[in-house]
Amino acid sequence: MARPLKYKTVEELQTAIDEYFQSCEGTVLKDEDEQVVFDKFGRPVIVGEKPPTVTGLALFLGFHSRQALLNYQVKKAFNDTITRAKSRCEEYAEARLFDRDGFNGARFSLTNNFRGWADKPEDSGGAAIADFLKALHPAPGDIAALYAHEADDGTDE
Known part of the structure:
Protein backbone atom coordinates (compact mmCIF):
# COMPACT_ATOMS: atom_id res chain seq x y z
CA MET A 1 0.00 0.00 0.00
CA ALA A 2 1.40 3.39 -1.01
CA ARG A 3 1.98 6.14 1.51
CA PRO A 4 -0.41 9.10 1.34
CA LEU A 5 1.01 12.16 -0.37
CA LYS A 6 2.66 14.68 1.94
CA TYR A 7 1.21 17.52 -0.13
CA LYS A 8 -2.23 17.12 -1.64
CA THR A 9 -2.04 20.05 -4.09
CA VAL A 10 0.57 21.97 -6.08
CA GLU A 11 -0.56 25.16 -4.32
CA GLU A 12 0.07 23.64 -0.89
CA LEU A 13 3.55 22.54 -1.97
CA GLN A 14 4.32 25.93 -3.55
CA THR A 15 3.33 27.73 -0.34
CA ALA A 16 5.76 25.56 1.65
CA ILE A 17 8.51 26.12 -0.93
CA ASP A 18 7.99 29.89 -0.76
CA GLU A 19 8.26 29.70 3.05
CA TYR A 20 11.58 27.84 2.70
CA PHE A 21 13.11 30.47 0.44
CA GLN A 22 11.83 33.24 2.69
CA SER A 23 13.45 31.51 5.68
CA CYS A 24 16.79 31.53 3.83
CA GLU A 25 16.75 35.34 3.57
CA GLY A 26 17.28 35.89 7.29
CA THR A 27 16.21 39.04 9.13
CA VAL A 28 17.64 42.51 9.53
CA LEU A 29 19.40 43.01 12.88
CA LYS A 30 18.00 45.85 14.99
CA ASP A 31 19.36 47.41 18.16
CA GLU A 32 17.45 47.92 21.42
CA ASP A 33 15.83 51.06 19.94
CA GLU A 34 14.59 49.06 16.92
CA GLN A 35 17.07 50.86 14.65
CA VAL A 36 18.68 48.86 11.84
CA VAL A 37 22.30 47.89 12.56
CA PHE A 38 24.74 48.52 9.69
CA ASP A 39 28.14 46.97 9.02
CA LYS A 40 31.29 49.02 8.35
CA PHE A 41 30.35 49.25 4.66
CA GLY A 42 26.93 50.74 5.39
CA ARG A 43 24.97 47.56 4.61
CA PRO A 44 22.29 46.28 6.99
CA VAL A 45 23.44 43.31 9.09
CA ILE A 46 21.39 40.22 8.27
CA VAL A 47 21.13 37.39 10.82
CA GLY A 48 20.00 33.87 10.11
CA GLU A 49 20.71 34.13 6.38
CA LYS A 50 21.55 30.77 4.82
CA PRO A 51 22.11 29.52 1.29
CA PRO A 52 19.18 27.74 -0.34
CA THR A 53 20.06 24.10 -1.00
CA VAL A 54 18.19 21.12 -2.36
CA THR A 55 18.78 19.18 0.87
CA GLY A 56 17.68 22.15 2.97
CA LEU A 57 14.54 22.43 0.85
CA ALA A 58 13.80 18.72 1.26
CA LEU A 59 14.19 18.83 5.05
CA PHE A 60 12.12 22.02 5.36
CA LEU A 61 9.33 20.40 3.35
CA GLY A 62 9.30 17.47 5.78
CA PHE A 63 11.06 14.87 3.64
CA HIS A 64 13.63 12.63 5.29
CA SER A 65 16.27 13.19 2.61
CA ARG A 66 17.18 14.93 -0.60
CA GLN A 67 16.43 11.70 -2.45
CA ALA A 68 12.90 11.59 -1.05
CA LEU A 69 12.27 15.04 -2.59
CA LEU A 70 13.70 13.84 -5.90
CA ASN A 71 11.39 10.82 -5.78
CA TYR A 72 8.43 13.15 -5.18
CA GLN A 73 9.49 15.20 -8.19
CA VAL A 74 8.69 12.21 -10.43
CA LYS A 75 5.00 12.66 -9.66
CA LYS A 76 3.64 14.48 -12.71
CA ALA A 77 1.52 16.95 -10.75
CA PHE A 78 4.51 18.18 -8.72
CA ASN A 79 7.30 17.96 -11.30
CA ASP A 80 7.28 21.57 -12.50
CA THR A 81 6.96 23.00 -9.00
CA ILE A 82 9.88 21.03 -7.60
CA THR A 83 11.99 21.59 -10.73
CA ARG A 84 11.47 25.36 -10.41
CA ALA A 85 12.45 25.26 -6.72
CA LYS A 86 15.58 23.26 -7.51
CA SER A 87 16.42 25.78 -10.24
CA ARG A 88 16.32 28.55 -7.64
CA CYS A 89 18.89 26.62 -5.58
CA GLU A 90 20.97 26.07 -8.71
CA GLU A 91 20.82 29.79 -9.60
CA TYR A 92 22.11 30.71 -6.15
CA ALA A 93 25.03 28.27 -6.45
CA GLU A 94 25.80 29.45 -9.97
CA ALA A 95 25.94 33.08 -8.80
CA ARG A 96 28.39 32.07 -6.05
CA LEU A 97 30.87 30.92 -8.70
CA PHE A 98 31.71 34.61 -9.12
CA ASP A 99 32.28 35.06 -5.39
CA ARG A 100 35.69 34.07 -4.06
CA ASP A 101 34.23 32.97 -0.70
CA GLY A 102 31.53 30.75 -2.19
CA PHE A 103 33.41 29.36 -5.18
CA ASN A 104 34.35 25.88 -3.89
CA GLY A 105 31.00 25.17 -2.26
CA ALA A 106 29.14 26.34 -5.36
CA ARG A 107 31.31 24.18 -7.60
CA PHE A 108 30.67 21.13 -5.42
CA SER A 109 26.92 21.75 -5.33
CA LEU A 110 26.59 22.30 -9.07
CA THR A 111 28.61 19.24 -10.07
CA ASN A 112 26.84 16.96 -7.60
CA ASN A 113 23.26 18.22 -7.56
CA PHE A 114 22.44 19.46 -11.04
CA ARG A 115 22.62 18.01 -14.52
CA GLY A 116 24.87 19.61 -17.08
CA TRP A 117 27.58 20.63 -14.63
Whole structure:
Protein backbone atom coordinates (compact mmCIF):
# COMPACT_ATOMS: atom_id res chain seq x y z
CA MET A 1 0.00 0.00 0.00
CA ALA A 2 1.40 3.39 -1.01
CA ARG A 3 1.98 6.14 1.51
CA PRO A 4 -0.41 9.10 1.34
CA LEU A 5 1.01 12.16 -0.37
CA LYS A 6 2.66 14.68 1.94
CA TYR A 7 1.21 17.52 -0.13
CA LYS A 8 -2.23 17.12 -1.64
CA THR A 9 -2.04 20.05 -4.09
CA VAL A 10 0.57 21.97 -6.08
CA GLU A 11 -0.56 25.16 -4.32
CA GLU A 12 0.07 23.64 -0.89
CA LEU A 13 3.55 22.54 -1.97
CA GLN A 14 4.32 25.93 -3.55
CA THR A 15 3.33 27.73 -0.34
CA ALA A 16 5.76 25.56 1.65
CA ILE A 17 8.51 26.12 -0.93
CA ASP A 18 7.99 29.89 -0.76
CA GLU A 19 8.26 29.70 3.05
CA TYR A 20 11.58 27.84 2.70
CA PHE A 21 13.11 30.47 0.44
CA GLN A 22 11.83 33.24 2.69
CA SER A 23 13.45 31.51 5.68
CA CYS A 24 16.79 31.53 3.83
CA GLU A 25 16.75 35.34 3.57
CA GLY A 26 17.28 35.89 7.29
CA THR A 27 16.21 39.04 9.13
CA VAL A 28 17.64 42.51 9.53
CA LEU A 29 19.40 43.01 12.88
CA LYS A 30 18.00 45.85 14.99
CA ASP A 31 19.36 47.41 18.16
CA GLU A 32 17.45 47.92 21.42
CA ASP A 33 15.83 51.06 19.94
CA GLU A 34 14.59 49.06 16.92
CA GLN A 35 17.07 50.86 14.65
CA VAL A 36 18.68 48.86 11.84
CA VAL A 37 22.30 47.89 12.56
CA PHE A 38 24.74 48.52 9.69
CA ASP A 39 28.14 46.97 9.02
CA LYS A 40 31.29 49.02 8.35
CA PHE A 41 30.35 49.25 4.66
CA GLY A 42 26.93 50.74 5.39
CA ARG A 43 24.97 47.56 4.61
CA PRO A 44 22.29 46.28 6.99
CA VAL A 45 23.44 43.31 9.09
CA ILE A 46 21.39 40.22 8.27
CA VAL A 47 21.13 37.39 10.82
CA GLY A 48 20.00 33.87 10.11
CA GLU A 49 20.71 34.13 6.38
CA LYS A 50 21.55 30.77 4.82
CA PRO A 51 22.11 29.52 1.29
CA PRO A 52 19.18 27.74 -0.34
CA THR A 53 20.06 24.10 -1.00
CA VAL A 54 18.19 21.12 -2.36
CA THR A 55 18.78 19.18 0.87
CA GLY A 56 17.68 22.15 2.97
CA LEU A 57 14.54 22.43 0.85
CA ALA A 58 13.80 18.72 1.26
CA LEU A 59 14.19 18.83 5.05
CA PHE A 60 12.12 22.02 5.36
CA LEU A 61 9.33 20.40 3.35
CA GLY A 62 9.30 17.47 5.78
CA PHE A 63 11.06 14.87 3.64
CA HIS A 64 13.63 12.63 5.29
CA SER A 65 16.27 13.19 2.61
CA ARG A 66 17.18 14.93 -0.60
CA GLN A 67 16.43 11.70 -2.45
CA ALA A 68 12.90 11.59 -1.05
CA LEU A 69 12.27 15.04 -2.59
CA LEU A 70 13.70 13.84 -5.90
CA ASN A 71 11.39 10.82 -5.78
CA TYR A 72 8.43 13.15 -5.18
CA GLN A 73 9.49 15.20 -8.19
CA VAL A 74 8.69 12.21 -10.43
CA LYS A 75 5.00 12.66 -9.66
CA LYS A 76 3.64 14.48 -12.71
CA ALA A 77 1.52 16.95 -10.75
CA PHE A 78 4.51 18.18 -8.72
CA ASN A 79 7.30 17.96 -11.30
CA ASP A 80 7.28 21.57 -12.50
CA THR A 81 6.96 23.00 -9.00
CA ILE A 82 9.88 21.03 -7.60
CA THR A 83 11.99 21.59 -10.73
CA ARG A 84 11.47 25.36 -10.41
CA ALA A 85 12.45 25.26 -6.72
CA LYS A 86 15.58 23.26 -7.51
CA SER A 87 16.42 25.78 -10.24
CA ARG A 88 16.32 28.55 -7.64
CA CYS A 89 18.89 26.62 -5.58
CA GLU A 90 20.97 26.07 -8.71
CA GLU A 91 20.82 29.79 -9.60
CA TYR A 92 22.11 30.71 -6.15
CA ALA A 93 25.03 28.27 -6.45
CA GLU A 94 25.80 29.45 -9.97
CA ALA A 95 25.94 33.08 -8.80
CA ARG A 96 28.39 32.07 -6.05
CA LEU A 97 30.87 30.92 -8.70
CA PHE A 98 31.71 34.61 -9.12
CA ASP A 99 32.28 35.06 -5.39
CA ARG A 100 35.69 34.07 -4.06
CA ASP A 101 34.23 32.97 -0.70
CA GLY A 102 31.53 30.75 -2.19
CA PHE A 103 33.41 29.36 -5.18
CA ASN A 104 34.35 25.88 -3.89
CA GLY A 105 31.00 25.17 -2.26
CA ALA A 106 29.14 26.34 -5.36
CA ARG A 107 31.31 24.18 -7.60
CA PHE A 108 30.67 21.13 -5.42
CA SER A 109 26.92 21.75 -5.33
CA LEU A 110 26.59 22.30 -9.07
CA THR A 111 28.61 19.24 -10.07
CA ASN A 112 26.84 16.96 -7.60
CA ASN A 113 23.26 18.22 -7.56
CA PHE A 114 22.44 19.46 -11.04
CA ARG A 115 22.62 18.01 -14.52
CA GLY A 116 24.87 19.61 -17.08
CA TRP A 117 27.58 20.63 -14.63
CA ALA A 118 30.68 18.42 -14.55
CA ASP A 119 34.40 18.82 -13.91
CA LYS A 120 35.19 16.77 -17.00
CA PRO A 121 33.58 17.04 -20.42
CA GLU A 122 31.03 14.38 -21.16
CA ASP A 123 31.29 12.13 -24.21
CA SER A 124 28.92 14.45 -26.05
CA GLY A 125 31.74 16.99 -26.31
CA GLY A 126 30.01 19.58 -24.11
CA ALA A 127 32.03 22.40 -22.55
CA ALA A 128 33.69 21.48 -19.26
CA ILE A 129 32.90 23.42 -16.12
CA ALA A 130 36.60 23.22 -15.27
CA ASP A 131 37.49 25.43 -18.25
CA PHE A 132 34.78 27.91 -17.29
CA LEU A 133 35.94 28.00 -13.68
CA LYS A 134 39.59 28.32 -14.71
CA ALA A 135 38.70 31.38 -16.78
CA LEU A 136 36.95 32.92 -13.77
CA HIS A 137 39.70 32.12 -11.29
CA PRO A 138 43.00 31.52 -13.13
CA ALA A 139 45.97 30.14 -11.23
CA PRO A 140 48.84 32.61 -10.61
CA GLY A 141 51.02 30.77 -13.16
CA ASP A 142 48.31 31.12 -15.81
CA ILE A 143 48.13 34.87 -15.22
CA ALA A 144 51.93 35.23 -15.47
CA ALA A 145 51.96 33.27 -18.73
CA LEU A 146 49.21 35.48 -20.15
CA TYR A 147 51.14 38.66 -19.39
CA ALA A 148 54.41 37.15 -20.69
CA HIS A 149 52.63 36.38 -23.97
CA GLU A 150 51.27 39.94 -24.21
CA ALA A 151 54.75 41.39 -23.53
CA ASP A 152 56.20 39.37 -26.41
CA ASP A 153 55.08 41.58 -29.28
CA GLY A 154 57.44 40.01 -31.79
CA THR A 155 60.00 42.83 -31.95
CA ASP A 156 63.74 42.18 -31.58
CA GLU A 157 64.75 44.82 -29.05
